[in-house]
């Protein structure tokens with residue numbers, strides 16, 4: 001029986017993940033324990049290879065930990081079957097990942113509708129339009145990914161992640177390909193989600209992005225080594241520079 005704060009949106013208890021085996025084994029996550037409160041925004045930072053993406057994937061149930069536990073909305077996903085996990089992911093979790101995962105043959109609107117359709121729902125045109133509007137792409141609904149810039153594709157991916165109103169949104173560099181103005185509108189969007197009670201966990205290399213979050217977690221060599229709450233970008237950058245030394 002795992003004891004945890006009942007209200008946490010995401011919990012990791014001694015989460016450990018190793019890739020490969022024998023001499024080529026890499027311990028990507030080394031006994032990570034954390035709690036992400038609901039209606040909060042957490043940034044995950046750290047040097048390249050420190051385990052950020054691995055942590056995001058394990059917390060989101062896209063990959064399984066080898067040791068330890070991960071709980072989503074109080075539910076222990078380490079003991080879920082693949083089927084239960086898929087259902088949980090479709091119902092509770094949104095993903096906005098760096099490589100977009102947009103379907104190239106579908107329009108922006110169809111891409112946004114896809115996760116809801118996969119979950120057996122029939123989103124209305126208004127729902128889809130509202131999500132595209134939130135990311136500033138209402139006028140690109142009929143464009144296919146190949147007709148959009150990298151930043152616009154990223155925003156379609158974000159609209160797709162938010163349309164289902166997930167309890168927890170996991171985002172990998174959600175503003176990585178965006179200019180300053182677009183990044184700022186994404187920060188506002190993520191903050192609005194948090195104010196509506198949703199939880200955001202994002203990996204970022206950008207201290208400005210992390211400064212918009214409520215707290216920044218710092219990884220090094222697969223370990224959680226520090227945490228800053230409500231930190232200014234300069235403080236985040238200084239901590240990161242320390243870890244990269």
Ligand SMILES: Nc1ncnc2c1ncn2[C@@H]1O[C@H](COP(=O)(O)OP(=O)(O)OP(=O)(O)O)[C@@H](O)[C@H]1O
Pocket residue numbers: 019020026027028046047048049050051052053054055
């Ligand atoms: N599928 C995999 N197979 C083998 N090793 C992996 C795999 N995925 C990650 N790793 C290794 O695990 C470690 C952590 O990788 P991870 O991608 O989580 O780091 P990261 O902090 O997200 O890095 P970056 O900032 O460069 O994206 C690295 O040493 C990486 O090489």
